Amino acid sequence: MTDYKLPEVWEAPESMDGKWGGLNRPTAGSRFEQTLPVGEKPFQLYSLGTPNGVKVTIMFEELKELGLTGADYDLYRIAIGEGDQFGSDFVAINPNSKIPALLDLSGDKPVRVFESAAILLYLAEKFETLLPSNSIERTEVLNWLFWQTGAAPFLGGGFGHFFHYAPESIEYAIHRFAMEAKRQLDLLDKELATKPYIAGNDYTIADIAIWSWYGQLSQDKLWDKAGVFLNVKEYPHLQAWTEKIAARPAVKRGLAADYQSIH
Ligand SMILES: N[C@@H](CCC(=O)N[C@@H](CS)C(=O)NCC(=O)O)C(=O)O
Known part of the structure; x- marks a missing residue:
């Protein structure tokens, strides 16, 4: 049992313990300017090998396994423990500041896709696989x-x-x-x-x-x-x-x- 008493209105503590405590703030949006690299491949994936992140690398590898050469991607590490998810370019792709975030550069205009399930659905629809049409x-x-x-x-x-x-x-x-x-x-x-x-x-x-x-x-x-x-x-x-x-x-x-x- 803690001796914490609920105030009428919550206020953010000056600091929080724990591995992630130092990164959390009660506000959204970018915290600093950061230009992300952009490679030559049709898809640019800004991510990390967490459970939400591996969904997308597995998906791309499944697409490649099927011989879908258009499913080529450049993969970049967003070190969430160091706060890369709050850089300006990343936030422009995912305003929610979470990995994974994807840019599709294969069409006339870049398409941003965030939320891992939305990315899976987007790729499944685009390549017409791993999602039944019925x-x-x-x-x-x-x-x-x-x-x-x-x-x-x-x-x-x-x-x-x-x-x-x-x-x-x-x-x-x-x-x-x-x-x-x-x-x-x-x-x-x-x-x-x-x-x-x-x-x-x-x-x-x-x-x-x-x-x-x-x-x-x-x-x-x-x-x-x-x-x-x-x-x-x-x-x-x-x-x-x-x-x-x-x-x-x-x-x-x-x-x-x-x-x-x-x-
Ligand atoms: N619902 C989101 C969750 C994404 C998410 O929570 N990503 C974590 C890593 S697995 C993250 O970026 N955390 C960084 C943070 O919270 O600042 C999705 O499925 O893409």
């Missing part, structure tokens, strides 16, 4: 893609934050978010007991989005010993799906992608 099947893929977008903040911002990053272990917060993380894992396990991929018979952008968080958690590769803590081994169908996707050459390449410096 309306009913497409809806099921979008159900799971939007599920991931809504669910992962409970896992990452909630459970992962209080389990791994918070400066102290707060029992209430850990129970609150471990409960939800376990419920989400159980949901995926029950769904995957009935079909090979999360939206049906085929591998889609929904699998890419969900695997990047829940697959990596099932391999205990997200936060040190979080998989043990959440006993991920008790979900056999989720484990089998995780391993099947991890074995894909494009997934291996997407995880090992080489980021160029922006400085």
